[in-house]
Amino acid sequence: MTRILALETAGETCSVAIMDGDEVLEHFEQAPRRQTEKVLPMVEALLAESQLTLRQLDGIAFGHGPGAFTGVRVAAAVTQGLAFAADLPVIGISTLAACALSAQDISPHRDVIAVFDARMGEIYLGAYACEEAGARALADDGLFHPDTLPALPEKDWMIVGSGLVYGEALRKAYGASRCEADVHPHAKAVAQLALSGFQRGEGVSAEQAQPVYLRDQVIQGAVR
Structure with missing residues (x-):
C-alpha cells in the first residue's frame, strides 16, 4: 500500500x-x-x-x-x-496533466486540452488522453500565443482551464465539443x-x- x-x-x-x-x-x-x-x-x-x-x-x-x-x-x-x-x-x-485529470470529476471525457492563462497574451497548453491509470500526454506542454496554437490530432476534445479567456481561438483551432473554464x-x-x-x-x-x-x-x- x-x-x-x-x-x-x-x-x-x-x-x-x-x-x-x-x-x-x-x-x-x-x-x-x-x-x-x-x-x-x-x-x-x-x-x-x-x-x-x-x-x-x-x-x-x-x-x-x-x-x-x-x-x-x-x-x-x-x-x-x-x-x-x-x-x-x-x-x-x-499541473496541466493534473488539470486534465481533475476535469473528469465534472465530465468524463477521454481527450482533454488543459489551458492556463499565462498572462502577457499567451497560454500554457497541454493535451492528454485521460485513462484509468491517469493522463497520457498527447503532446508536450508548451507556451503559445492564441494565434499560433500547436497542431493536435483531430479528436472530440474537451477544453478546460483559465486559458479559455482565449476560447474563440481555441474552439477555432480544435473544435471542442465542451469547454469548462472553472476547472x-x-x-x-x-x-x-x-x-x-x-x-x-x-x-x-x-x-x-x-x-x-x-x-x-x-x-x-x-x-x-
Missing part, C-alpha cells in the same frame, strides 16, 4: 491530498496569492485527519508547473522542506498521476524538487 502526500498551488487555488491505498483525502481552497500562508496548515490538518506522520508516507508529489511563478515556487519549496525533514522521495507532476488542478489528481512512479521507485531526492517554468525556457531559447 502506497501513501502519498500531494501538493498543488500553481494557480489560483491551494490543495493538499493524502493517498493511502485506495483512499484519498483532500483539502481544496480558492486562495489567489495566499498559497504561502495556506499550504503548510493544510498539510498539518490533513496529516492529523489521516492519523499519519510525514515519516509514515512513501513520498511527496507536487504540481511542478507550468503556472503562476509564485504558486509553482511555493509547491516546490514546501515539497523540498518536507521531503528533507522526513527523508522522502519526491515526484513532480505537470483547476487538484492535489488528488497529482497523487493519482504520481502513484505509478512511486511504485516503480522513480522518486528523486528532495533537492530535485524543481519548478518547471515554460516561459523561462522560451526566454532562454530566444537568447541562445
Whole structure:
C-alpha cells in the first residue's frame, strides 16, 4: 500500500491530498496569492485527519508547473522542506496533466486540452488522453500565443482551464465539443498521476524538487 502526500498551488487555488491505498483525502481552497500562508496548515490538518506522520508516507508529489511563478515556487519549496525533514522521495507532476485529470470529476471525457492563462497574451497548453491509470500526454506542454496554437490530432476534445479567456481561438483551432473554464488542478489528481512512479521507485531526492517554468525556457531559447 502506497501513501502519498500531494501538493498543488500553481494557480489560483491551494490543495493538499493524502493517498493511502485506495483512499484519498483532500483539502481544496480558492486562495489567489495566499498559497504561502495556506499550504503548510493544510498539510498539518490533513496529516492529523489521516492519523499519519510525514515519516509514515512513501513520498511527496507536487504540481511542478507550468503556472503562476509564485504558486509553482511555493509547491516546490514546501515539497523540498518536507521531503528533507522526513527523508522522502519526491515526484513532480505537470499541473496541466493534473488539470486534465481533475476535469473528469465534472465530465468524463477521454481527450482533454488543459489551458492556463499565462498572462502577457499567451497560454500554457497541454493535451492528454485521460485513462484509468491517469493522463497520457498527447503532446508536450508548451507556451503559445492564441494565434499560433500547436497542431493536435483531430479528436472530440474537451477544453478546460483559465486559458479559455482565449476560447474563440481555441474552439477555432480544435473544435471542442465542451469547454469548462472553472476547472483547476487538484492535489488528488497529482497523487493519482504520481502513484505509478512511486511504485516503480522513480522518486528523486528532495533537492530535485524543481519548478518547471515554460516561459523561462522560451526566454532562454530566444537568447541562445
